[in-house]
Amino acid sequence: MMGEQKTKAAGARVEVRNLTKKFGDLLVLDDISFNVEKGEFLCIVGPTGCGKTTFLNSLTRLYDLTAGEILVNGEAVDPKKHNISYIFQEYSAMPWLSVEDNIRFGLDIKGVPKQEAQENVEEMLEIVGLEKFRKQYPHQLSASMLQRVSIARAFATKPDLLLMDEPYGQLDIELRFKLEDELIKLWEKLGTTVLFITHNIEEAVYLGQNIMVLTNKPTKVKTVIPDEIPHPRDVTAPEFVKLRNYVTDMIKWW
Amino acid sequence: MQKKKSKYLWILSAVTVVFVLFIWWLVTDGLGIFTSNTLPSPIKIVQAFIKKLTDPNPDGATLGAHLLSSLKIVLSGYLLGVVIGIPMGIVMAWYEKADLMIRPVFDMIRTVPGIAWVPVMVVFCGIGFTSKAIVIFIGAVVANVINAYSGIKQTKQVHLWVGATFGASNWQLLTKIALPSAFPMIINGLKLSLGGAWTTIVAAELLASNRGIGYMIQQARGILRPDIIIVGMFVIGIVGSLLMLPISLLEKKVMKGGKW
Ligand SMILES: Nc1ncnc2c1ncn2[C@@H]1O[C@H](COP(=O)(O)OP(=O)(O)OP(=O)(O)O)[C@@H](O)[C@H]1O
Ligand SMILES: [Mg+2]
Numbered sequence: 343m344m345g346e347q348k349t350k351a352a353g354a355r356v357e358v359r360n361l362t363k364k365f366g367d368l369l370v371l372d373d374i375s376f377n378v379e380k381g382e383f384l385c386i387v388g389p390t391g392c393g394k395t396t397f398l399n400s401l402t403r404l405y406d407l408t409a410g411e412i413l414v415n416g417e418a419v420d421p422k423k424h425n426i427s428y429i430f431q432e433y434s435a436m437p438w439l440s441v442e443d444n445i446r447f448g449l450d451i452k453g454v455p456k457q458e459a460q461e462n463v464e465e466m467l468e469i470v471g472l473e474k475f476r477k478q479y480p481h482q483l484s485a486s487m488l489q490r491v492s493i494a495r496a497f498a499t500k501p502d503l504l505l506m507d508e509p510y511g512q513l514d515i516e517l518r519f520k521l522e523d524e525l526i527k528l529w530e531k532l533g534t535t536v537l538f539i540t541h542n543i544e545e546a547v548y549l550g551q552n553i554m555v556l557t558n559k560p561t562k563v564k565t566v567i568p569d570e571i572p573h574p575r576d577v578t579a580p581e582f583v584k585l586r587n588y589v590t591d592m593i594k595w596w
Numbered sequence: 597m598q599k600k601k602s603k604y605l606w607i608l609s610a611v612t613v614v615f616v617l618f619i620w621w622l623v624t625d626g627l628g629i630f631t632s633n634t635l636p637s638p639i640k641i642v643q644a645f646i647k648k649l650t651d652p653n654p655d656g657a658t659l660g661a662h663l664l665s666s667l668k669i670v671l672s673g674y675l676l677g678v679v680i681g682i683p684m685g686i687v688m689a690w691y692e693k694a695d696l697m698i699r700p701v702f703d704m705i706r707t708v709p710g711i712a713w714v715p716v717m718v719v720f721c722g723i724g725f726t727s728k729a730i731v732i733f734i735g736a737v738v739a740n741v742i743n744a745y746s747g748i749k750q751t752k753q754v755h756l757w758v759g760a761t762f763g764a765s766n767w768q769l770l771t772k773i774a775l776p777s778a779f780p781m782i783i784n785g786l787k788l789s790l791g792g793a794w795t796t797i798v799a800a801e802l803l804a805s806n807r808g809i810g811y812m813i814q815q816a817r818g819i820l821r822p823d824i825i826i827v828g829m830f831v832i833g834i835v836g837s838l839l840m841l842p843i844s845l846l847e848k849k850v851m852k853g854g855k856w
Binding site: 436 | 761851
């Protein structure tokens with residue numbers, strides 16, 4: 343196992359200032375401002391097509407911003423400088439790499455020394471339960487395994503900022519619960535700042551410290567609801583159900 | 597169960613081969629429907645093959661000398677085409693400026709099929725090695741550029757994005773993502789252009805040559821020696837598939853993960 347020093351990510355502070363994103367004439371993100379604190383677990387919910395993916399793509403500078411700025415730890419966000427991992431909404435494992443090499447991918451890009459990289463890969467293989475499949479290739483894996491590869495790859499670099507775009511949307515309930523718990527464990531262990539996008543309100547209430555509700559397009563932040571229920575959370579507990587219903591109402595009434 | 601089944605399936609193919617050979621023998625030596633001046637029997641073909649290994653008649657060179665001559669031209673033109681074509685396709689796909697610069701010339705060249713270059717090359721360089729090697733080279737460059745280019749262009753955006761969000765440099769995006777993505781297409785180009793090169797050399801030798809398998813066939817046609825023609829055809833087929841072997845091995849080795 344690794345020393346405490348190495349396993350602890352710094353946790354990035356994110357400032358979004360007057361973020362505006364247009365595609366041609368289509369205004370998607372409309373002058374959005376908010377902060378995410380170091381080590382915060384923020385869930386983001388919003389209607390289909392409101393621009394959640396667009397927001398993460400803007401945050402990582404895959405898209406150019408139309409206006410506004412995004413700062414990480416006080417400076418303009420730059421994936422070359424800041425330690426970011428992004429789990430995309432679609433499958434993104436590299437078909438030419440084995441499970442093991444896929445998980446190592448980010449570490450290779452960042453030039454992490456071999457020994458340390460291997461330790462991280464081993465740790466992640468164990469966490470997502472893919473040790474037996476380390477030599478397999480993506481086309482031999484089920485949908486849930488592919489998703490776990492992406493998750494392991496994202497975590498292996500010990501990111502300061504972890505972005506997850508409906509990562510569990512395609513999974514069956516049982517596996518979703520398992521991976522939600524794994525995510526919480528990893529987050530508690532690493533101290534990473536997490537932005538977690540989901541359609542699933544129960545999932546948001548189960549995971550987040552804060553739940554950000556977005557409006558329809560042109561998209562603004564409707565509200566941010568704190569979720570102070572202590573972990574481990576019980577989805578059947580009255581306070582959980584109450585908060586879930588509250589968030590549902592906030593989403594329903596525009 | 598699965599293993600057992602596939603283990604004996606080759607018998608089916610063997611039966612077909614034996615059957616075809618038998619029919620062939622039957623209509624020639626067996627029943628004498630065809631004389632050996634039109635369709636020689638399989639036995640006569642084997643005899644002609646063995647004879648041609650050492651006998652330079654009637655076309656001035658042994659089978660081995662013809663084959664070597666063809667192979668030299670094909671491999672020089674092909675390998676040069678590969679070594680230049682693949683990097684060129686990659687560079688054109690990755691750097692837009694290179695694309696803009698090279699494309700006009702490339703588009704002009706690629707619309708002319710390989711064999712159509714033969715007459716002009718013969719005028720320039722005669723009927724020897726050089727003219728045919730250049731023709732083969734042009735064909736190989738075109739196929740390898742096109743395939744490497746499309747391979748790189750077909751890289752999935754999300755894969756490039758994974759690299760970009762991990763902070764990959766442009767060079768890392770190319771070498772760690774776009775190139776492996778393009779690999780199946782590059783292999784495809786290697787195969788297509790090798791098949792093309794082999795076809796082109798035979799055709800070119802039929803048209804203008806004084807040596808080579810195509811030349812041997814052409815000479816045999818002139819003096820009505822179908823046995824030598826058929827020997828030549830078999831050699832073309834067998835050598836053609838042997839040439840593919842290293843590429844298939846490379847493909848198997850790198851594409852352990854199945855196709856993508
Ligand atoms: N590259 C693009 N070019 C043009 N329009 C785009 C582009 N990406 C997204 N859009 C548009 O922006 C809007 C927001 O899309 P986005 O994918 O960000 O929504 P989303 O909230 O992630 O949706 P979902 O819940 O389905 O994942 C949509 O109307 C979409 O059509
Ligand atoms: Mg989306």
